[in-house]
Amino acid sequence: MADEPGKVETVDGKAIAGYARRFSMTAASPERLAQPSADRGWRDRLFYRAFTFPALLVVAGTAVLPLALLLFWSLVDQRSGEATLRYYAQSLASPYFLRILLTTILMAAGVTVVSVMLALPMAYVLARHTLLRSILVPMISIPRMLPFVVVGYAMVLLLAPYTGVMNKALIAAGILSEPVFILFGWPGQAIAFGYAGVVIAIAILTGVFMTVDPQLEDAAVTLGAGRLEAALTVSMPLAAPGIVAAAALIFSTVVTSYAIPVMLNSRTPYMVSVLIYNNLYSLQERHLAYAQAIIVTALAIGVTTAAQIFLSRFGSRR
Amino acid sequence: MTGGEFQESGKAFGGSRGTRTRANLPGRFRTGIRIGRIALTAYVLLMLALLALPIVLVVVASFQGGMEVASRPDGWSLSAYEAIPTNYWDALWFTIRSAFWATICALVLAVPAAWGLVRGNLRERRFVSALVLLPDAVPSITLGIALLALFVPLGLSNSFAGITVALTVISLAMALRFTEALMGGVPEELEQAAVTMGASRVTALTTVVLPLLAPGLAIAALFVFVHNLVTFELLLFIAGPRATPISVQLFSDIVDRGVLPQAIAMSAILVYVGIAFHTLVAMTVGARYLAGSAMARKG
Numbered sequence: 001m002a003d004e005p006g007k008v009e010t011v012d013g014k015a016i017a018g019y020a021r022r023f024s025m026t027a028a029s030p031e032r033l034a035q036p037s038a039d040r041g042w043r044d045r046l047f048y049r050a051f052t053f054p055a056l057l058v059v060a061g062t063a064v065l066p067l068a069l070l071l072f073w074s075l076v077d078q079r080s081g082e083a084t085l086r087y088y089a090q091s092l093a094s095p096y097f098l099r100i101l102l103t104t105i106l107m108a109a110g111v112t113v114v115s116v117m118l119a120l121p122m123a124y125v126l127a128r129h130t131l132l133r134s135i136l137v138p139m140i141s142i143p144r145m146l147p148f149v150v151v152g153y154a155m156v157l158l159l160a161p162y163t164g165v166m167n168k169a170l171i172a173a174g175i176l177s178e179p180v181f182i183l184f185g186w187p188g189q190a191i192a193f194g195y196a197g198v199v200i201a202i203a204i205l206t207g208v209f210m211t212v213d214p215q216l217e218d219a220a221v222t223l224g225a226g227r228l229e230a231a232l233t234v235s236m237p238l239a240a241p242g243i244v245a246a247a248a249l250i251f252s253t254v255v256t257s258y259a260i261p262v263m264l265n266s267r268t269p270y271m272v273s274v275l276i277y278n279n280l281y282s283l284q285e286r287h288l289a290y291a292q293a294i295i296v297t298a299l300a301i302g303v304t305t306a307a308q309i310f311l312s313r314f315g316s317r318r
Numbered sequence: 319m320t321g322g323e324f325q326e327s328g329k330a331f332g333g334s335r336g337t338r339t340r341a342n343l344p345g346r347f348r349t350g351i352r353i354g355r356i357a358l359t360a361y362v363l364l365m366l367a368l369l370a371l372p373i374v375l376v377v378v379a380s381f382q383g384g385m386e387v388a389s390r391p392d393g394w395s396l397s398a399y400e401a402i403p404t405n406y407w408d409a410l411w412f413t414i415r416s417a418f419w420a421t422i423c424a425l426v427l428a429v430p431a432a433w434g435l436v437r438g439n440l441r442e443r444r445f446v447s448a449l450v451l452l453p454d455a456v457p458s459i460t461l462g463i464a465l466l467a468l469f470v471p472l473g474l475s476n477s478f479a480g481i482t483v484a485l486t487v488i489s490l491a492m493a494l495r496f497t498e499a500l501m502g503g504v505p506e507e508l509e510q511a512a513v514t515m516g517a518s519r520v521t522a523l524t525t526v527v528l529p530l531l532a533p534g535l536a537i538a539a540l541f542v543f544v545h546n547l548v549t550f551e552l553l554l555f556i557a558g559p560r561a562t563p564i565s566v567q568l569f570s571d572i573v574d575r576g577v578l579p580q581a582i583a584m585s586a587i588l589v590y591v592g593i594a595f596h597t598l599v600a601m602t603v604g605a606r607y608l609a610g611s612a613m614a615r616k617g
Binding site: 052294 | 354358361362365366368369370371372373375376379427428430431433434435437438440441446449450452453455456457458459460461463464465467468483484486487490494519544545548549550551554555564565568569572573577581582585588589591592593595596597599600
């Protein structure tokens with residue numbers, strides 16, 4: 001078998017792989033240059049490492065250092081300069097801050113669930129139909145390349161009480177007798193967030209479903225499953241990691257979003273990012289704002305990390 | 319069809335005994351498929367309409383020159399565009415310049431880093447990637463506050479340099495993701511061939527790898543640039559009267575003065591930029607690059 005590689009090549013997949021490996025080894029062995037990268041010496045590694053230094057330096061200076069300073073100052077008293085946990089204690093003990101945090105979390109969680117649910121079937125259809133995808137995905141992704149601010153303007157044009165298109169249309173159609181004031185309250189913000197969330201979710205989930213082999217579903221269908229059942233029981237579990245990742249991204253975006261709450265009346269609901277901004281600028285409580293920013297960051301990153309841990313557990317057990 | 323039946327057919331697969339194929343499905347299932355297809359089409363159309371409507375409203379309102387979308391379009395005009403004040407154009411030009419420089423800086427830093435990480439097969443590769451991606455993982459508002467805290471003593475807040483540095487750090491995360499993937503697609507053998515013929519590894523990088531990467535890098539630069547144009551929450555804190563990106567300008571105007579016709583016109587211009595970008599990407603690399611998480615970034 002080993003003597004005649006020409007024959008072995010045609011037998012089956014494994015033999016071909018073995019043949020290919022032997023072939024590449026004989027070709028590579030005279031040429032010391034082609035040694036695997038893992039065997040490189042420290043001098044070589046230092047050479048390659050040097051190329052990553054500029055990028056690392058910039059990240060250290062403009063991301064790690066500021067974030068470390070933020071953490072440090074949140075642990076230092078603004079007036080006396082002594083080390084203190086007062087800002088964290090003050091935030092976490094205040095029912096006012098906790099209520100705002102809870103409102104924000106509820107809003108973010110609701111928006112995440114609804115936008116993922118709305119986006120799932122759309123992403124599935126786009127992933128399975130190449131023609132539809134090449135036409136629709138560029139159209140759907142346009143809002144992703146717009147600042148949140150433009151989405152805010154669009155929402156005002158759509159939902160404003162007297163001048164908004166929706167209210168005017170519903171009144172003209174006789175469904176409403178007077179305009180509804182949903183824009184400057186939680187429904188308006190939820191719609192604006194949901195719009196942004198659906199756009200993100202469709203883009204990510206389309207990519208996720210494209211990695212799921214459609215033949216697996218076909219196999220389930222030939223074995224007697226319905227189309228819908230095959231999609232729900234075969235493709236959906238395979239796409240679960242992507243779905244959780246998209247949900248975590250939307251959640252952390254909404255929790256820390258600032259533009260939409262302020263543009264659409266920053267009072268009800270009072271989102272935590274608005275509170276941080278007011279502490280920073282209006283109330284001049286900088287270190288308190290830093291501490292609250294750290295708390296929110298910990299929440300956002302915690303949700304993402306928890307999603308990943310949950311997925312790795314869930315994935316290994318299956 | 320119930321889950322039990324599905325499991326049964328799963329068992330049938332193990333015993334290589336097919337129970338029921340699609341051709342001999344009972345009639346009600348085929349009706350179900352038809353109803354499902356109609357419902358799906360209706361849902362896709364509805365979602366499309368809902369997603370397109372707000373954007374369409376901005377464009378329509380910008381041509382009506384008012385502060386709302388008029389039901390009877392009696393005057394299509396460019397008056398709103400003509401009314402765009404110079405400070406809007408200044409803000410747009412400021413954004414374009416800083417986005418451009420940030421893109422260049424990010425790519426200049428990311429290409430060597432990606433080469434070192436991929437070719438050097440460094441042990442700390444995952445750590446370095448995670449560190450560079452840190453600005454993407456941290457919420458923009460936190461990074462913005464942190465940069466403000468650092469920039470105020472340095473005198474970098476409210477300046478062109480400060481905005482550009484902030485954009486560079488967020489672009490670098492994206493640029494490294496792109497370049498690492500691109501670099502993985504260039505076979506190492508090509509470089510080795512150049513080295514056996516006497517080129518140094520750096521010469522091999524600049525004369526062999528870079529030309530191969532160039533088309534991909536151009537696309538990456540386009541993505542990073544457009545993302546820089548629309549970044550808002552990161553820049554809100556370090557922006558000021560002397561350094562105002564267009565998104566911050568539009569934001570402070572709607573907060574202070576409400577919806578203005580010229581602001582709607584400027585929003586519409588940003589929509590056109592977005593459309594132009596997508597057309598360009600769809601024509602050069604195809605729509606599938608727009609799907610997937612590699613391009614996702616928080617606004």
